[in-house]
Amino acid sequence: MPGALVSSAFAALRQLLSPALRRVLWRSLGMTLLLLALVWYGLVHGLGAYLSAHPLASSYPVLDSALVFIAGAGLFVGFAYVLPAVSALVAGLFFDEAALAVETSDFPTQPPGRPLTLGTSIGYGLRFAGLTLVVNLVALLLIFVPVVNIVAFFGANAYLLGREYFEMAAVRFRPVPDAGRLRREHRATVLGAGTIMAAMMLVPILNLLTPVFGIALMVHLHKRIAGSRPRPL
Numbered sequence: 001m002p003g004a005l006v007s008s009a010f011a012a013l014r015q016l017l018s019p020a021l022r023r024v025l026w027r028s029l030g031m032t033l034l035l036l037a038l039v040w041y042g043l044v045h046g047l048g049a050y051l052s053a054h055p056l057a058s059s060y061p062v063l064d065s066a067l068v069f070i071a072g073a074g075l076f077v078g079f080a081y082v083l084p085a086v087s088a089l090v091a092g093l094f095f096d097e098a099a100l101a102v103e104t105s106d107f108p109t110q111p112p113g114r115p116l117t118l119g120t121s122i123g124y125g126l127r128f129a130g131l132t133l134v135v136n137l138v139a140l141l142l143i144f145v146p147v148v149n150i151v152a153f154f155g156a157n158a159y160l161l162g163r164e165y166f167e168m169a170a171v172r173f174r175p176v177p178d179a180g181r182l183r184r185e186h187r188a189t190v191l192g193a194g195t196i197m198a199a200m201m202l203v204p205i206l207n208l209l210t211p212v213f214g215i216a217l218m219v220h221l222h223k224r225i226a227g228s229r230p231r232p233l
Contacts, residue, residue: 005192008220011106015216016209020105024098025212028090032208035086083207084157085133088164091211092125095168098215107223113172120171128164135160154198161201161214162194169218173226186225193221 015021096115103112116124135156142149163183170179183190197214201207 002189002192004221004224005189008193008217008224009196011220012213012216015102015106016213018105020101021098021212021216024094024101025209028094028098028211029208031090031093032086032211035089036083039082039086082133082136084136084161084201085129087201087207087210087214088128088132088160089125091165091168091214092121092128094211095124095215096121096172098212099169099172099219102216102219103223106220110223113169116168116171124164124168128160131164132157132160154195154202157201158191158194158198160194161197161210162190162192165197165214165218166190166193166222169215169222170226173222182222182226189221189225193217 016025100112100115103110136153139149139153139156142152166183167176167179170182174182196217197210200210200213
């Protein structure tokens with residue numbers, strides 16, 4: 001259903017800075033930056049503490065300082081692989097609020113979806129973030145293999161982002177098994193949506209908007225795919 005995908009993508013872009021989503025966007029952006037800052041702080045200061053305790057610290061302080069600087073600079077590359085996991089966690093925290101805003105503003109004549117329970121929402125977020133982190137760490141190990149590392153990063157994230165975001169949008173309206181079945185029936189369209197989100201992950205600054213854009217995209221895509229079907233819940 002390429003038409004549904006294109007329409008959903010444009011609708012999500014239009015809605016990204018709309019009043020309905022603006023508050024969620026700023027909060028998710030703040031949460032994303034906070035989590036990235038904590039990761040940066042922990043890794044840099046952990047490395048600094050390790051080097052300070054190492055025998056080289058007293059003999060070659062300049063070398064230790066250079067290693068800390070190089071490691072800190074290297075984190076910018078590593079962040080490209082950590083960001084999808086952070087995005088997944090943020091999406092899990094804000095999914096219901098953002099999805100409700102999209103459903104209310106763009107589908108006012110249709111009943112909104114059922115909010116996920118706190119445990120389910122946290123479970124989805126942690127599972128999604130953990131799986132994404134593992135996959136991207138594997139892709140990071142291929143960083144010195146040209147082309148292969150980009151293909152691995154892009155392909156894995158396209159699949160994971162499409163699958164998890166779509167199912168989170170679908171379970172607001174149907175049981176988990178039905179949500180998975182619906183995704184598999186439209187796997188090509190869902191993968192296309194995940195590809196758009198994975199492409200956003202490669203663009204600095206724009207990648208920070210992925211959680212809210214992905215939520216809006218998948219809410220619209222689910223509505224267009226399942227709009228003619230009876231609502232199971």
